[in-house]
Amino acid sequence: MHKLAAAFVLMASPALATGLEIEIEGEGANGTVTVDLFEDLAPKHVEQITALAAAGQYDGVVFHRVIDGFMAQTGDVEFGRVGGDMRRAGTGGSDRPDLPAEFSDFDYERGVVGMARAQDPDSANSQFFIMFEPGPFLNGQYTVVGQVTDGMDVVDTIKRGDGPNGAVIGQPDAMKKVTVTE
Template sequence: MRYSRILGLMLASLVLTTGLGGCGQQFPGAAAGQTVKKTESGGTKVESSQTKDPIVTIEMENGGIIKIELYPKTAPNTVKNFISLVQKGFYDGLIFHRVIPGFMIQGGDPKGNGMGGPGYSIKGEFAANGFDNPLKHTRGVISMARSNNPNSAGSQFFIMVGDAPYLDGQYAAFGKVIEGMNVVDQIANVPRDGSDKPLQPQTMKTVTVDTFGVNYGPPEIIK
């Protein structure tokens, strides 16, 4: 019963209170065609020799860097939406408003309280919503937060700190951290209040994307 209660609380943390809606400490092994290298900051970096998928760079206000490789073949419209918001500067200055050690960090809300979004939503690209998305919610994976409505994701996202197989097929995973998991871990473990909001703002100073010359176009949205 205790495990079920904890599991329920974790799932609830990814469900926003409005309709606009997020442990292993070891970095996962590299996939085929990838190598893992140590960075100067002591973190780890996964380098791929087989892909030119978009790379998003989150620069934290304290100088920390998180790089995320997006998977347009896995969740095409979700990736289009994320790239579109990044290119508009939507995420610049926003915070990670909910952090749970061993589970995830969640951000992307312009209100900073879990109830904001871009003013629209997108279709949820995950199995429970009729979309074949095989990406599992393992450490480092980025996924879209949403409410109970499967098509309510907008701008809020979460980055996995640990593995959470019970989220597979329930949320639209669309990429993975390739550098800066040490920064993600630091954010996940800061002091927080009873709502899992950091006591000191964990601010994304700038969020940029390198599409390697590819124009992914606008996302299909639900107004």
Template sequence: MSANRKAEVEKAVEDVDFSQNDYQVVLNTSKGKIVLDVYGDTAPGHAKNIIGLARIGFYDGVVFHRVIEGFMIQGGCPQGTGTGGPGYTIPAEFNSKSHEPGVLSMARTSDPDSAGSQFFLCVARVPHLDNQYTVFGKTADEESLKNVLEIGNVKTNAQDRPLDEVKIESAEVLVNPKAA
């Protein structure tokens, strides 16, 4: 079991205010930058969670451990195996957003309330995931989507693990005040 990082994450998001600001999480990867708009209005618990994890450096050095061409790329496991997390879980926030290319959604087990730190980015339209997994963001620009799609095309082994490691070198949070 991973160390519980919940207190650190909660402290890191004390200043998050979705009524005043929009937030972006920037994943600086070995395949380029991925800028993600997070949906604080649609899935505030998940949005705060990824902001907090990014702020405490949780994602720094973590790999995309699972890549399925025509489906998604998955990261956020501190062990790089798909079995780890932040030591806590958050409840599902299912919503009407569609799983389409560039969408940020939360990975989980068969228990809808088992999400922690693992997320996936869709590389195609995946309708069977709609209302089953929490959508909480999307790529902010064409370059970010291009980089997601490029990662989605890397060669993998039989377990969907990239043959050449694709790493999140660092993650950062951008705060953008809403227009008055």
């Protein structure tokens, strides 16, 4: 495709959404978290997350792995639903393809949202995590997709998991509703 034609196709495409509004409820957290998504840093990952959110795929998905002083992980739309078998939560993804890494020099600070993945850097799919505290060891190793702009007080109360892997025992807190915002 000619460069000018490619540029026109990009300009004619609908603009990417700029954020998410996540309603969380459970034994720990109850409230709304607002996330600004970084289309410029991770366009493919942001497109994937917003498509899943717009389709209602994140609604009712639990925070299955929550490590105090580190992060809260969610987004397993395959196995991480409220009422599902929590032993499988965190092992699934979505019906969309895994994504190639979009690493950046954006630092993992408190409130940063990153994509969870397996050992393969190109295996991120639907799962993401929110940082409780800075995690510089993640810098350049995991795709940054956004930043919490409101509701970190809600994130701070998400029910914690146990043990080194942070698996949540009993009923985990969940994303009741995830809405794409402009």
